[in-house]
Amino acid sequence: MKTTYDIELRIRRYDPDQDRTWVQSYRVEAGRIMRFVDLFRKINDEQDATLTWGSSCEHGQCGSCSVRVNGKPLLACELLVENAVASFKTTTFFIEPLPVAKVIRDLVIDTDQAYARVDQVKPYIITPKQPTAQNGAHQISPDELERYVDATRCINCFSCAAACISDHSTFLGPNAMLAAIVRVMDPREGEKRQRLDTIYNENGVYRCHSSQACTFVCPKGIDVAHFMAMAKQGAITVG
Amino acid sequence: MNGDLKIHATVHCDVLIIGAGGAALRCGAEILEKVPGASVYALTKVSHPQKSHTSTAQGGLAAVDPKDPLDAPIYHMFDTWKGSDCTADQNVVKLICESAWEQILWLENRGMHFSRDREGRLSKRTFGGHTRNFGESSVYRAVFEADRTGKGIMDTSWGETLKRGITFFNQCIAVELLLKDRRCGGCIAFQQKEGQFIRILAKATIIASGGSGQVFRVTTNCRQNTGDGLALVLQAGLPIMDPEAVQFHPTGIVGPGILASETLRSVGGILRNRDLEPFMVNYAPKMKELAPRDLVARAIESEIREGRGIVNPDHNIPHVWIDLRHLSDEVHEKQIPEVSSFFKRYVNLDTKKDLCPVRPSNHYHMGGIPTNQYGEVEDANQQVIGGLYAVGECAAASFHGFNRLGTNSILELITMGKLVAERVIDRVKGEPTRPDDSFRGDYFAARFAAYVQAVGSESVGALRNTMRTTMTEKVSVFRTEKSMTEAIEQLLELHERATRAPLTGRGLAGNQELLNRWELDNLLQVAMTISQAALHRKESRGAHFRDDYPVRQDAFNYHTLTSMNTFGAVEIGRREIDMSLFKAGGPHHEKFGYIERKY
Ligand SMILES: Cc1cc2nc3c(=O)[nH]c(=O)nc-3n(C[C@H](O)[C@H](O)[C@H](O)COP(=O)(O)OP(=O)(O)OC[C@H]3O[C@@H](n4cnc5c(N)ncnc54)[C@H](O)[C@@H]3O)c2cc1C
Numbered sequence: 001m002k003t004t005y006d007i008e009l010r011i012r013r014y015d016p017d018q019d020r021t022w023v024q025s026y027r028v029e030a031g032r033i034m035r036f037v038d039l040f041r042k043i044n045d046e047q048d049a050t051l052t053w054g055s056s057c058e059h060g061q062c063g064s065c066s067v068r069v070n071g072k073p074l075l076a077c078e079l080l081v082e083n084a085v086a087s088f089k090t091t092t093f094f095i096e097p098l099p100v101a102k103v104i105r106d107l108v109i110d111t112d113q114a115y116a117r118v119d120q121v122k123p124y125i126i127t128p129k130q131p132t133a134q135n136g137a138h139q140i141s142p143d144e145l146e147r148y149v150d151a152t153r154c155i156n157c158f159s160c161a162a163a164c165i166s167d168h169s170t171f172l173g174p175n176a177m178l179a180a181i182v183r184v185m186d187p188r189e190g191e192k193r194q195r196l197d198t199i200y201n202e203n204g205v206y207r208c209h210s211s212q213a214c215t216f217v218c219p220k221g222i223d224v225a226h227f228m229a230m231a232k233q234g235a236i237t238v239g
Numbered sequence: 240m241n242g243d244l245k246i247h248a249t250v251h252c253d254v255l256i257i258g259a260g261g262a263a264l265r266c267g268a269e270i271l272e273k274v275p276g277a278s279v280y281a282l283t284k285v286s287h288p289q290k291s292h293t294s295t296a297q298g299g300l301a302a303v304d305p306k307d308p309l310d311a312p313i314y315h316m317f318d319t320w321k322g323s324d325c326t327a328d329q330n331v332v333k334l335i336c337e338s339a340w341e342q343i344l345w346l347e348n349r350g351m352h353f354s355r356d357r358e359g360r361l362s363k364r365t366f367g368g369h370t371r372n373f374g375e376s377s378v379y380r381a382v383f384e385a386d387r388t389g390k391g392i393m394d395t396s397w398g399e400t401l402k403r404g405i406t407f408f409n410q411c412i413a414v415e416l417l418l419k420d421r422r423c424g425g426c427i428a429f430q431q432k433e434g435q436f437i438r439i440l441a442k443a444t445i446i447a448s449g450g451s452g453q454v455f456r457v458t459t460n461c462r463q464n465t466g467d468g469l470a471l472v473l474q475a476g477l478p479i480m481d482p483e484a485v486q487f488h489p490t491g492i493v494g495p496g497i498l499a500s501e502t503l504r505s506v507g508g509i510l511r512n513r514d515l516e517p518f519m520v521n522y523a524p525k526m527k528e529l530a531p532r533d534l535v536a537r538a539i540e541s542e543i544r545e546g547r548g549i550v551n552p553d554h555n556i557p558h559v560w561i562d563l564r565h566l567s568d569e570v571h572e573k574q575i576p577e578v579s580s581f582f583k584r585y586v587n588l589d590t591k592k593d594l595c596p597v598r599p600s601n602h603y604h605m606g607g608i609p610t611n612q613y614g615e616v617e618d619a620n621q622q623v624i625g626g627l628y629a630v631g632e633c634a635a636a637s638f639h640g641f642n643r644l645g646t647n648s649i650l651e652l653i654t655m656g657k658l659v660a661e662r663v664i665d666r667v668k669g670e671p672t673r674p675d676d677s678f679r680g681d682y683f684a685a686r687f688a689a690y691v692q693a694v695g696s697e698s699v700g701a702l703r704n705t706m707r708t709t710m711t712e713k714v715s716v717f718r719t720e721k722s723m724t725e726a727i728e729q730l731l732e733l734h735e736r737a738t739r740a741p742l743t744g745r746g747l748a749g750n751q752e753l754l755n756r757w758e759l760d761n762l763l764q765v766a767m768t769i770s771q772a773a774l775h776r777k778e779s780r781g782a783h784f785r786d787d788y789p790v791r792q793d794a795f796n797y798h799t800l801t802s803m804n805t806f807g808a809v810e811i812g813r814r815e816i817d818m819s820l821f822k823a824g825g826p827h828h829e830k831f832g833y834i835e836r837k838y
């Protein structure tokens with residue numbers, strides 16, 4: 001078994017001080033199970049301390065490290081060198097920031113700008129209903145929860161938004177839609193009207209072209225397109 | 240360049256929270272719920288609050304349901320006290336255990352997607368160390384949201400703060416606390432995106448900056464857990480309590496450090512050394528793989544130290560193997576699918592066919608900024624610093640003592656988050672004046688100027704890696720006077736060498752390199768206090784184990800207070816352990832004396 005690879009990373013860089021964009025190439029010798037975040041760190045430690053990238057949990061749970069690798073949005077902390085070589089059939093990788101918000105430096109984008117779309121759909125219960133069970137909690141059957149629980153697993157990595165073929169300037173985006181859909185289906189939410197208005201307004205689900213690119217790239221394996229389709233069919237209203 | 244190191248703007252608010260993880264957000268949500276319209280600012284190092292470390296917590300949170308006929312808060316208190324190896328503060332233990340269920344309802348009513356039983360009620364599961372009837376048998380006490388409980392807490396409390404109008408400063412880093420006449424007036428913060436320093440003045444400042452895991456080479460903690468909150472407090476001349484109490488999880492996946500759940504051992508996984516020998520039988524002949532966490536961690540570490548570990552050129556991190564190959568397909572697929580998928584995804588191994596590399600991994604820091612039961616920060620003489628609070632993993636009100644039970648940490652975030660908020664609300668209401676311009680910020684400019692102007696041939700990355708390796712080899716699961724003395728010398732040298740580490744890029748906007756340099760100083764300071772406090776504590780207690788003093792000693796029945804005004808010159812003070820449950824003499828009070836921690 002081959003244990004090291006000679007990898008070339010071609011990274012799109014941006015320097016805000018000079019307002020300059022360029023592509024810089026780095027060669028790294030990489031162990032087969034190194035992740036792409038490990039490669040970035042190795043570049044920082046050994047070649048170029050200025051290369052800037054984002055990550056937090058580094059095990060696929062927070063959505064901070066998403067980038068495009070050879071055009072595909074994914075989590076850099078989940079991509080092993082060995083798997084990248086096998087799936088892209090090359091040892092050269094072109095890495096760019098996600099195209100969903102302004103770039104701050106190198107691979108880091110302005111997450112505030114990206115999240116503004118999620119904030120708009122109000123990712124919380126607007127008007128809580130009174131608890132149903134005597135001990136102060138709500139009673140929600142597992143079957144009822146099952147209908148929307150997958151949509152609650154979204155980590156807002158914006159990979160789906162980056163892959164989406166709809167026009168980013170108008171569509172709120174697949175992950176923002178998921179956040180709205182969750183609360184429409186949540187029996188504890190008393191304010192359904194406002195929610196449905198958001199989902200069906202001019203920046204809502206009807207902007208979706210059903211390309212299913214979102215489902216294809218979601219690192220959490222959420223069938224995003226399925227929820228979009230349910231919303232389009234009006235199959236998400238409960239309680 | 241130095242012109243950029245001045246304060247760009249001053250902003251005012253009622254409450255400043257340094258951090259936007261679980262503890263910070265629960266606290267912020269409560270303040271805004273009770274005082275609508277209060278100006279609450281929360282700073283976070285990460286790009287968005289949701290990216291904070293709390294989002295990765297998996298297992299669940301312990302809370303006694305008052306309607307549960309089999310469980311009672313007193314049992315939870317006992318388990319926590321025993322788990323802490325008799326070093327938790329009992330007033331805090333009582334407070335948290337008794338308010339736990341109320342906080343579960345807070346989360347549930349605000350939309351957390353807890354897992355449910357068939358009737359639609361909250362499901363509960365068992366967890367290590369949680370028992371009923373003072374150790375009689377394990378108990379269903381942990382509520383959970385599948386294997387993403389921390390994410391549920393984060394999404395819920397972030398949503399609540401957003402709904403009620405908190406102001407977030409993302410990628411904004413607190414770099415100096417503003418202290419004057421034993422009072423805190425806010426902090427200086429570095430806005431990473433813009434590359435600017437701002438001064439934030441507040442009636443109340445709450446430190447909720449999370450853990451310090453990056454001190455060690457192999458850790459389950461996120462990249463930003465560099466102990467900033469502890470360093471800020473040390474730099475302000477205040478002490479850190481019990482820094483030597485560091486928990487290691489026995490089975491972190493090598494090399495990403497990701498946690499491989501204890502389930503692997505309970506379903507029959509066997510730990511093996513380089514020669515494929517099943518070694519647990521030599522350390523715990525009866526319990527073997529099922530012995531408690533700290534014991535298993537020590538066994539693995541011993542194998543590695545005695546040369547029976549494995550080193551893989553992919554990461555050069557010595558480890559042992561957990562062998563799961565003999566388990567049935569059914570076990571792999573039904574009982575451990577999650578962890579199996581971690582091995583697949585991160586080390587490309589198939590648990591059915593391959594040996595899986597694991598080693599003890601830094602997990603949790605029980606010690607931290609000393610506070611009373613209201614989260615008010617105390618100095619070395621146990622006097623409260625006005626307007627300064629701490630909550631969450633960076634704080635030590637001391638719920639966990641020297642060893643934390645699983646599921647007790649995220650419980651602490653939400654219970655203490657709420658309790659601290661109540662105290663802060665009182666202060667904000669009772670304090671008519673906001674801090675004035677005399678809170679200046681005395682150190683940050685010189686400090687950052689030194690980073691930017693440094694010349695020499697040292698590398699920040701290399702120094703950080705050396706420090707982390709030193710701590711992992713010399714001050715982790717096993718500690719001896721010799722190993723810790725070596726570590727302390729090494730840390731002194733690294734601290735000195737760091738002054739000769741130049742930056743390649745000197746622009747301030749988005750400068751990650753500059754931040755790494757600043758973090759290195761924080762890490763070194765935290766590492767130094769851990770090492771010195773551990774050297775001082777000539778006994779073994781909870782997660783702190785000394786080869787040369789393997790037994791718990793009554794002479795050390797106190798909390799360590801560690802102060803450091805010059806790097807390396809650590810002063811050690813003491814704080815008494817609160818034994819109010821024992822002293823109250825009520826029913827079962829004898830369970831809260833100094834008891835043996837045997838399971
Ligand atoms: C893999 C894993 C699983 C776990 N599972 C469980 C579990 O099942 N049950 C349990 O009870 N516990 C668990 N824990 C422990 C628990 O998750 C943590 O102790 C807890 O989340 C800490 O929360 P916090 O709010 O104190 O800090 P964090 O969530 O770490 O938040 C800290 C915040 O402070 C910010 N910050 C830090 N420094 C600065 C600075 N200088 N300036 C500005 N902002 C700053 C950070 O950006 C972040 O927003 C687990 C831990 C790990 C690693």
Ligand code: SF4
Nearest residue numbers: 154155157158160218
């Ligand atoms: S739906 Fe999937 S791809 Fe989209 S943001 Fe959420 S986790 Fe990422």
Ligand code: FES
Nearest residue numbers: 056058062063077
């Ligand atoms: S760093 Fe958290 S998902 Fe990659």
